[in-house]
Amino acid sequence: MVIVLGFNGFSRGAGLFARHYRATGIDRHMLFGHDSGAALVVDGRLAAAVEQERLNREKKTSAFPLDAIRWVLDEAGLALGDVDAFAFSWRFSDEVLNAMIAEIADGDGTADQKFGRLKRLTSIYEGMFSRAAVLGDFEEHTGFRIEPERLRTVPHHIAHLMCGYGISGGGDTAFLISDGRAEWLSAIMGEIRGGQVRVFDDASIDSRHSLAMLFGVITRYLGFTPNNDEYKVMGLGGYAEPAGTPPGNPFLEHVLELREGGTYRIPYHPRAVRAYYELFDRIFGTGPEGREDFALRVRVARAAQEMVEVATAHQVAALRARSDLPRLVFEGGLALNCVNNTKLLEESGYDEVEVSYGASDPGVAIGAAFSVAHEAGDALVPPVSPYLGPEYGDAAIEAALERYAGRVRSRVLDDVAAETAALLEEKVVVGWYQGRTEYGPRALGNRSILANPRFADIKDIINTRIKHREPFRPFAPIVLEDIAPDVFVMGKKRTSPYMTFVFPVQPAHVDAIPGAAHVDGTSRIQTVTREGNPLMAELLAAFTARTGVPCLINTSFNVAGEPIVNAPEEAIACFLNTEMDYLVLGRRLVTKA
Incomplete structure (x- = not known):
C-alpha cells in the first residue's frame, strides 16, 4: 500500500x-x-x-x-x-x-x-x-x-x-491540457496507452502564446477579474446572435494565427495589457469610453468564445490525426468552458470527452x-466521488445554531426530501447544506442554493437578492440522470455529473423551466444518480412528483467574491446576510427570527 x-x-x-x-x-x-x-x-x-x-x-x-x-x-x-x-x-x-x-x-x-x-x-x-x-x-x-x-x-x-x-476511470485515452500557463507551457496534447503517458512535444504551446491567458486579458478588458471571471465572458457571449453580431470575428482576423500540427501563435505577450487594450479598441472600433456598452461587450465576448472554439478544435483535429483512441480527456482551466466542451464532443469525432470536477x-x-x-504501480480506483471534503454531524449543526440563537429558528424535519420539495413548489430560495463538501469550483448538490425553475424571474431574484452578481448570469439545473435526455438534448452524452457541458433544452420543456435556461436556450446541467447522491436524488424525485417540473436550479452556496460555504456557521451566516427564504441544514429547517 x-x-x-x-x-x-x-x-x-x-x-x-x-x-x-x-x-x-x-x-x-x-x-x-x-x-x-x-x-x-x-x-x-x-x-x-x-x-x-x-x-x-x-x-x-x-x-x-x-x-x-x-x-x-x-x-x-x-x-x-x-x-x-x-x-x-x-x-x-x-x-x-x-x-x-x-x-x-x-x-x-x-x-x-x-x-x-x-x-x-x-x-x-x-x-x-x-x-x-x-x-x-x-x-x-x-x-x-x-x-x-x-x-x-x-x-x-x-x-x-x-x-x-x-x-x-483510467484506461487508454487521448488528452488535451490547456490552461494559462504551467511551468513554461500553456498547452500539451498526447495519449495514455497501456498506462504509459506520451506527450506530443512538437504540438505543445509555450506560455508566450497562451490562449487562456489571452482570454484572461479579454476578461479584464470587459471589466471582470482575470483568471477568475472567464465564465462570465462565456455567459455574456450567449446573448449574441448565433452567427455573431455583426458578422466576422476580429480576434480570428487580427490576433489568433493557426499553424500546422495543431499549434497556434498569438502576436502579443499575454502580459502586455496596454498593447492588447489598444488593439482591441482598434479592431472593435471603440475606445475606453465605449467599453461599457452592453452590445459591444456581447460582441467581444462572443468573438472571444468563438476564438477559443476555433483554436481548441484545431488542436483536437491534429490530435485525432495522430492518435486513433476514441476517447479524450480534456483538463486545465480552459476546460471549464463548458460551451466549448460540448462542441468538441459533438464535432470532433470522439466517442467520449471527459472533463472532471477538478479540471x-x-x-x-x-x-x-x-x-x-x-x-508506483497502484491501480487508480474508480469511481471517484466529488464529495471528498469535511462533513459536520448533528452535534456540530446544533452547536452552530446555538451560536446564532435569537437570530434564527429551526425545527427537525421528519422527511427532509419531501418537506423541502413542498417548500420549493413556491417562488422561494432554499440553502441546501448536506453531507461532505464537494471538491472543485462547482456546487454539486451538497453546498447548494436551490430554487424552482418554472418561474422566469427566479434568476433575477437569486442574482440580485442572494448572489449579488451581474443580472446576465445564468443558473444551472440539477436533474436525475435517467430522465435528463428527456429534458435536454444531450447528443453523445448520457451523463454530465460535474456541470462541465451545456445542452439545449428539449422543445417540450422550454416553457416549463425558463429559470434554468440561458438566453440562448441552453443549460449547464448536473446529472444525479441515486447511488452518487441519494438525498439529492430523493429530493428531485419528490419535487418532480409534486410539481411535474423535472429539475431544480442549483447554484453554489456563497455570495460573489466568497468561497462556497463549508462549515455550518458559514451556511447560517450566508443565509442571514442574504434574502434566502429557508435553510435546510442537515435535518434542520432554519428560518430567520
Missing part, C-alpha cells in the same frame, strides 16, 4: 508576485499556486481532498495548504510520518528554467531590462520554485521535515492530466497524488 499526499500552493507566492509583478487588485489571481489544496490517495483510492479556500475562507487562495493537509490526514486517521510520498504539483526542472531564461535573453529590451527580469526570476525561483524552497516551505508550516527523496514533484500539466484520467487548478493536488500512485 502506498500513501501519497498531493498538495498545491506557495506561501510566498502572493507576496513575491505582488512585489515583482504588481499582481494585486484585479490581477490578484495571476500567480502560480492559486487554488491551493491537498488530497490523499491510499492504495490508488482517493480518500479525501479539500481546497484550502474552504478552510481559510480566502477565495482562490495561493496560501500554503496547511489546513487542507491537516484535514485530509485527520480524516484518514494518519500522520505526516505515515505518508510514503509527498506529491507537489509543479516541477521547475533545468529544462524549464533554461527555457524561461532563454525567453528573457531572446526577448525585447535593453541589457539592463533583461538583467532586471533575470533578478526577478531568481527571486521567484529561490523563494518558490526550487526543491529547497518547497521543502523549506513545508517544514516551516508543518514542523515536519520531508526526506528529500520522498518529495515527488509532478509537472503541472501532468498533474492536470492525471486528475482527469483518475476521475474518469482547473484545484484538481492538481489530486492529479499529483494520482500521478505518483500510478508510477
Whole structure:
C-alpha cells in the first residue's frame, strides 16, 4: 500500500508576485499556486481532498495548504510520518528554467531590462520554485521535515492530466491540457496507452502564446477579474446572435494565427495589457469610453468564445490525426468552458470527452497524488466521488445554531426530501447544506442554493437578492440522470455529473423551466444518480412528483467574491446576510427570527 499526499500552493507566492509583478487588485489571481489544496490517495483510492479556500475562507487562495493537509490526514486517521510520498504539483526542472531564461535573453529590451527580469526570476525561483524552497516551505508550516527523496514533484500539466484520467476511470485515452500557463507551457496534447503517458512535444504551446491567458486579458478588458471571471465572458457571449453580431470575428482576423500540427501563435505577450487594450479598441472600433456598452461587450465576448472554439478544435483535429483512441480527456482551466466542451464532443469525432470536477487548478493536488500512485504501480480506483471534503454531524449543526440563537429558528424535519420539495413548489430560495463538501469550483448538490425553475424571474431574484452578481448570469439545473435526455438534448452524452457541458433544452420543456435556461436556450446541467447522491436524488424525485417540473436550479452556496460555504456557521451566516427564504441544514429547517 502506498500513501501519497498531493498538495498545491506557495506561501510566498502572493507576496513575491505582488512585489515583482504588481499582481494585486484585479490581477490578484495571476500567480502560480492559486487554488491551493491537498488530497490523499491510499492504495490508488482517493480518500479525501479539500481546497484550502474552504478552510481559510480566502477565495482562490495561493496560501500554503496547511489546513487542507491537516484535514485530509485527520480524516484518514494518519500522520505526516505515515505518508510514503509527498506529491507537489509543479516541477521547475533545468529544462524549464533554461527555457524561461532563454525567453528573457531572446526577448525585447535593453541589457539592463533583461538583467532586471533575470533578478526577478531568481527571486521567484529561490523563494518558490526550487526543491529547497518547497521543502523549506513545508517544514516551516508543518514542523515536519520531508526526506528529500520522498518529495515527488509532478509537472503541472501532468498533474492536470492525471486528475482527469483518475476521475474518469483510467484506461487508454487521448488528452488535451490547456490552461494559462504551467511551468513554461500553456498547452500539451498526447495519449495514455497501456498506462504509459506520451506527450506530443512538437504540438505543445509555450506560455508566450497562451490562449487562456489571452482570454484572461479579454476578461479584464470587459471589466471582470482575470483568471477568475472567464465564465462570465462565456455567459455574456450567449446573448449574441448565433452567427455573431455583426458578422466576422476580429480576434480570428487580427490576433489568433493557426499553424500546422495543431499549434497556434498569438502576436502579443499575454502580459502586455496596454498593447492588447489598444488593439482591441482598434479592431472593435471603440475606445475606453465605449467599453461599457452592453452590445459591444456581447460582441467581444462572443468573438472571444468563438476564438477559443476555433483554436481548441484545431488542436483536437491534429490530435485525432495522430492518435486513433476514441476517447479524450480534456483538463486545465480552459476546460471549464463548458460551451466549448460540448462542441468538441459533438464535432470532433470522439466517442467520449471527459472533463472532471477538478479540471482547473484545484484538481492538481489530486492529479499529483494520482500521478505518483500510478508510477508506483497502484491501480487508480474508480469511481471517484466529488464529495471528498469535511462533513459536520448533528452535534456540530446544533452547536452552530446555538451560536446564532435569537437570530434564527429551526425545527427537525421528519422527511427532509419531501418537506423541502413542498417548500420549493413556491417562488422561494432554499440553502441546501448536506453531507461532505464537494471538491472543485462547482456546487454539486451538497453546498447548494436551490430554487424552482418554472418561474422566469427566479434568476433575477437569486442574482440580485442572494448572489449579488451581474443580472446576465445564468443558473444551472440539477436533474436525475435517467430522465435528463428527456429534458435536454444531450447528443453523445448520457451523463454530465460535474456541470462541465451545456445542452439545449428539449422543445417540450422550454416553457416549463425558463429559470434554468440561458438566453440562448441552453443549460449547464448536473446529472444525479441515486447511488452518487441519494438525498439529492430523493429530493428531485419528490419535487418532480409534486410539481411535474423535472429539475431544480442549483447554484453554489456563497455570495460573489466568497468561497462556497463549508462549515455550518458559514451556511447560517450566508443565509442571514442574504434574502434566502429557508435553510435546510442537515435535518434542520432554519428560518430567520
